[in-house]
Amino acid sequence: MKEKILVVDDEKEIADLIEVYLQNENMEVYKFYTGKEALACIESVDFDLAILDIMLPDVSGLSICQFIRNKEYTYPVIMLTAKDGETDKITGLTLGADDYITKPFLPLELTARIKAQLRRYKKYNVNSIFPPAERILKHDGLVMNLKTYECWIDEESLTLTPTEFLILKILLENRGSVVRSEELFHEVWQEEYYSKSNNTITVHIRHLREKMNDTGERPRYIKTVWGVGYKIEKI
Template identity: 35%
Template sequence: MEKNKILVVDDDAKLRELLTRYLDQQGYSVETLPDARDIDRKLARNRPDLLVLDVMMPGEDGLALVRRLRAQGEMIPVIMLTARGEDIDRILGLEMGADDYLPKPFNPRELTARIQSVLRRHLATPALTASHDENALIHFGEFCLNLGQRELRQNDKPITLTSAEFAVISVLATHPRRPLTREQLMEMALGKGNGESLDRSIDVHISRLRKALDSETAGPRYIQTVWGYGYVFVPDGQARE
């Protein structure tokens, strides 16, 4: 069985060495870079399955790199490493298009768990209702969500989504008109719960999805806020009473 390839980009040489040894022991094929200068060449010649990317690096930093890659339509999964666990770094990373983040310092076992979760989301369809199979097409407005191909299209044009964003919209769309709490979305879409249930990442993913779905409207149509509760998917885009 071919190993998943992980590319670690971090200017801390000791951390790169530690993660190389540890992730290799966990069954991954690992390469590292000290900065982002050669990232485009790596993606073109020996494409990894996932990037582990430090926020604070010399030259092009992690946030700028993710923003550039996403703007180019590059949707390789990205886990960002944020110094001191600053909320602003985490939120900015998600807003730029990262799939997940991990504050430094961290236990390598936690990084492995995050890698497994992101790769699982990237390759598999999230939990569906009994009335939908993995090859279902869900139409709403000018959009079509293809669960089997993991693709969202608007008027037959593909919309770029991260694995986390696709997981969130899939869970919402397969539970139409059913309000879901942030905690439920964290668990059903991202496989996170308990201590992580109040994580603001759901709000950031929802915000990015709304920008994609409502770019030409004054407010959210399909993903509506249930105040004091969470979010609900409304396929016809009409305001709830």
């Protein structure tokens, strides 16, 4: 079955170029040049990934991303940003985007990122590759089902993106030990274009804490080890 990809960019040449490359990868592309057209389609199509340009003439890509997450759709979202749009990148990640790429970009690099996100989404969406004994992780009221891609805190359901789910899974599997930021980069994205100076992990951790209602000075779960990484303490 073809993956269904939402592409929203008001620059026709860019949207058309992305469409050609993704169709060459046997993906089904739903292409829009305005945000309003995309919003009208989102609830009627079961997408596997969205590519959203931040700067649109009507509804911004950030608003579309927020709409997707408010509807609790967990498929990956990649934002297209301007070269100097650092604030937009952080905002997009905070609203639930999984990745961003800066214009101008190499189509092959975007395709590689899309494939990486789709692999992660499929891995944690339906079929599990984990042995039965490892399909449930539990810690202090936090429960993760690695087979059904579900998560709860104190019996309250958490809606996580594939990236957030993977970050939390890694920290839980290594509880009691510090997971270095560069290790998280490698485990989550496995791409060389991420560097130690990149704040992507920091923003995802912040958003994860917000969803877990764990943003106080003494977090119950994810603790920051300054200058090193993150950890979940053993009980």
